[in-house]
């Protein structure tokens with residue numbers, strides 16, 4: 001078993017077609033150095049889990065991938081997406097977020113109808129045709145496995161849905177924009193086991209059309225749904241590999257300690 005060298009930079013890479021790559025990414029909250037030289041390549045149409053103890057930097061790193069840290073932290077390094085460094089100042093952040101959608105820990109639907117939740121961003125982006133909007137609502141709600149439960153009550157308030165339904169609505173709302181990448185920041189942490197299972201099934205189906213990167217504290221969830229897993233520790237990416245290897249045969253002592261519950 002190897003010990004991680006905190007002075008060296010680890011290139012976290014696995015074979016396959018890349019969708020988005022972090023190069024020497026560092027994040028600072030004032031004096032707090034939260035992410036140290038993360039070099040991590042994510043594969044297209046795969047689910048990748050980010051795991052690690054509380055405070056290890058998973059959410060901070062995830063937010064770098066669609067510029068969600070802009071107002072709260074200093075992010076150095078490059079995020080390469082389709083040949084562009086999207087961490088560059090002159091990149092249009094709204095365009096980035098159209099292609100790299102995000103779903104948060106707590107479901108956050110707008111206090112509007114289900115239909116309005118689905119159409120708001122589409123209308124803002126110039127999609128006005130009623131047929132096109134209806135088509136997007138239906139196809140996205142189907143992809144998020146919510147359509148059958150809400151198709152007869154699209155004008156009902158989104159806040160009247162259960163927590164799990166609200167989270168699937170947030171996923172549907174994100175994919176209505178037809179992004180390439182979906183970032184999920186502990187999307188099940190506020191949900192009961194049955195709702196969690198539904199989201200997990202949804203995520204596994206969604207990878208057919210999207211690249212998915214998910215922060216999770218739930219080891220079972222990481223093993224059930226992700227193809228690859230990156231282990232974060234003290235702001236460093238310590239190990240990155242096929243999920244099976246991370247959980248059954250990790251190379252690094254710190255990974256082994258974490259997954260066996262020795263710390264964190």
Ligand SMILES: Nc1ncnc2c1ncn2[C@@H]1O[C@H](COP(=O)(O)OP(=O)(O)OP(=O)(O)O)[C@@H](O)[C@H]1O
Pocket residue numbers: 029032034052053054055056057058059060061072217
């Ligand atoms: N908005 C913020 N302002 C200042 N510091 C922050 C902020 N968000 C995170 N941090 C700090 O950055 C470090 C990494 O935190 P982060 O939330 O990314 O870790 P995490 O692994 O996602 O933790 P958790 O699993 O508890 O969500 C911590 O030291 C944390 O205190």
